[in-house]
Amino acid sequence: MNTKESKPKKSTFKKELLQWGIIFVIGAGLYTTGYHTEVIGKLQSMLLYTGILQPNTEESIIHGNKADYNMPLLTLDGERTSLSEFEGKTIFMNLWATWCPPCIAEMPNIQRLYDDIDNENIVFVMASLDEDPQKARDFIARKGFTFPVYSVLTKPLIYDSSVVPTTYVISPKGDIVMEHRGMAKYDTDDFKQFLLSISDL
Structure with a gap:
């Protein structure tokens, strides 16, 4: 009787081993080609689609913190600029990186x-934290995103978040009115209205 029972167990074990082997090979293949980040990001974007992760514009308000515009940036064309170029406007600034699945998920x-x-008083600064600016250029070109992308040359202490992505909204008066750490769904009517209301301050 013991001999009869051992055969199904061996068969089940072989199937499980084969399944785990396939998962490992797929995972290793994705990792070595660099596509694992995008696959994980795609899965996380499905979570964002549900609308569960939305920025809370009321709880996220930082009282008394002023923006630091002394933040040198590099455009995708390789030209040097600075966050100070956008002083006096509402700034939606997202710190991201190509190696960050949640960043890819929310893009x-x-x-x-x-x-x-469609408001000239609201600007977007998608600030890449990749050490090699070319990685950001290649990624954006491949994905076809059209929002303004920059490489961060020096990050001021006020934006030194340990979480990537982190998104800041800066008012025209230079107040940081929102800081959201982690991915979120921003293309909601509530958040659009929040941005527009900040630009009217």
Whole structure:
């Protein structure tokens, strides 16, 4: 009787081993090609689609913190600029990186937000933290995103978040009115209205 029972157990064990082997090979293949980040990001974007993770513009308000505009940036074309170029406008600034799955997950909804906001007083600064600016250039070109992307040359202490992505909204008066750590769904009517109300201050 023991001999009869051992055969199904061996068969089940072989199937499980084969399944785990396939998962490992797929995972290793994705990792070595660098596509694991995008696959994880795609899965996380499905979570964002549900609308569960939305920025709370009321709880996120930082009282008394002023923006630091002394933040040198590099455009995708390799030209040096600074956050100070946008002083006096509402700034939606997202710190992201190509190696960050949650960053990749929220980018499509940020692109939709950017497409929907038609206001010259609101600017987008998608600030890449990649050490090699070329990685950001290649990624944006491959994905076809059209929002303004910059490489961060020096990050002021006020934006030194340990979480990537982190998004800041800066008012025209230079107040940091929102800081959201982690991914979120930004292309909502509530958040659009929040941005527009800040630009009217």
